[in-house]
Amino acid sequence: MMAVVRTRAALGLAAAMFTAALSLPAQAASIETIAKQAILIDMTSDTVLFEKNADERMAPSSMSKIATAYMVFEAIKEGRVTMESTMPVTENAWRMQGSKMFVELHNNIRVEDLLKGVIVQSGNDACIVLAEGLAGSERAFAERTTKRVRELGLKNTNLVNATGWPDPNHYMTARDLSILAERLIKDFPEHYHFYSIRDFQYHGIKQGNRNPLLYRGMGVDGMKTGHTEIAGYGLTASAERDGRRLILVVNGLPSMQARADESARLIEWGYREFASYALFKNGDTIEQMPVWQGATETVPVTVADNLAVTMSRADRPNMKVALVSDKPVVAPVKKGDVVGKLVITAPGFPGKEVPVVAAQDVAELGMVGRALSAAKYLVFGADS
Template identity: 80%
Template sequence: MNAVVVRTRAVIGLAVALASAGVALTATVANAATIETIAKQAILLDLTSNTVLFEKNADERMAPSSMSKIMTAYLVFEAIKGGRLTLESTLPVTERAWRMQGSKMFVELHNNIKVDDLLKGVIIQSGNDACIVLAEGLSGSESAFAAQATKRAKELGLTGTNLTNATGWPDPNHYMTARDLAILAEHLIKDFPEYYHYYSTREFKYHGITQGNRNPLLYRGMNVDGMKTGHTDAGGYGLTASGEREGRRLLLVVNGLPSMQARADESARLIEWGFREFATYALFKGGETIEQVPVWLGEQETVPVSVPKDLNVTMARADRVGMKVSLVSNAPVAAPIKKGDVVGKVLITAPGFPGKEVPVVAAQDVEKLGFVGRAFAAAKYLVFGAKS
């Protein structure tokens, strides 16, 4: 069968090859452009297209330090969404929380503090004491909270995570991976957009003490709006950061850097590289008809096909010129066909780009012909052969 060319606004020249092929959805890694980093662990994602732009030891266990407070905030946001807490709820300060060392919000012993203030203490001031108040308030004890956090991490797909506390306090059994932190951060951004603003707040005053947000990229005018720093002797200096430009959101996790200055400079360099060297291209809207695929023994001769959700692809800008988008399908597709049935795949290729495959589904039902119709179609095929 001759290839059909479909023109769209997003892609010039969509070659549609109708041939026997299986369908597989593969994770995309845009690895044409390369960069090195002094970070011990790192991963850079384009969340708009779910594409890994760069990674280094991303599945290596590491001490996440205060970056694991992202999970503490996540569980609090879930509790608020589930009706167990409100931002105006108050939680008591125990002696254990009051005595907690490290970075502090400076909670007052036996005081009752609003959840809204405690969240600001955790996210902006990195307060270990605020974490303990929230953990004890939600789960009765920090150890019970940590067990709940580890369980929730597994449910979210964080396969390299085990949490023993709510703060990131040094513990050899308290670990995450850079990839897990990226997955968690993405969940928080997407699951709780109404609370993400906490991460871009630059300072918070509590108990007469004003503290600035520790994320150095918030002050560099580079459209970064989150998320969390971390530092321990075991983990080095780390940062989980996210920013958005022109509809693209990048997410970076780095750890194992030697100093605060290196953390700031290296994080800024990696994010700028991601925005500069790569671009995200919108190919198809979810549900938009891509092509009509031939049907065998159906009440109609073709079925419209589409992608289930918006299809965006991220690749190095230099590779865009050679990008090809092909629809590969088992054609003709035998009736009956149900709306949503997978009938092929969209294949995106380009020089230096590892490729991306996305399933294509039927956009409507197609019933099977009755006995007479099938007999007529078979006779027609024997006489005239298949269309080309």
């Protein structure tokens, strides 16, 4: 178990000290990229390893099809459609240009095939069939999608279509795309396998997945490429090795080859330079904290969720963990009450703070007990 140093401090002061640091990426290791926008996240510990113009509005191109797939997966989860449901191909969908699944006019196509058309073949026509099938029109679908993804935390996203077709009012950020990728993986693990399908044949036409990293044997199992003349070449990628998942978003690269090579280089750097360190599991007793006027003199404290941090391998030997709290805890105490926080620091690490909670209930003493406890405090002090 990780040893901690206990510090008596006002929780408000500790929060003020670390709020700014929590929004910063890990900075002990550094790297350059030719991408115009980029972000690399360790999803396992929600740590930003690298970012460049991550909050700059950009044309996401076909990477915004991740939002389209999210909406379809959610409709399936809610029982509004199934993988076997069929949707009609309108002339609007059939005439759509750009990358295509090659849907047939007036045909009715299974949702599962349409999803493969969107995810594997990047079919604009398949996107429109799904959008019209779920919302009546592509515009209505885009409005619903924008509203939903903003609820998921995508603060700088506005979608006006289901395909990523160029439009000045259709924009996202690299950070928003990374959040969306993470939510899709977490919310629909049963459907994430679609993103690792390497090829799909429909209407007699076989097309390969455009994600170049699927073929490099580096643990990448998703997600989506994008390209327009305005935006350049982009990729949202996800990789998993030894239980540790990284999410990368890059955009504005000059060529398909640059997209493939730069994305691979950034992911390899993230795995090589950083590591995830498990500190405490939910239920581990971090320390016994004193209780004021409680039926027991102490209460064990723990973390609400398993706690791991990601930092540069070079910083790990100098990592410090401090328990910051106002002590003693005042009874009554309920299991799960926040009673302090762990503050994790290292020289090149921006800092992380995690709430500490009571691991069990502690009842308040009766009137006589409270009087005796107060008298004891006056005679012996708080640490007696």
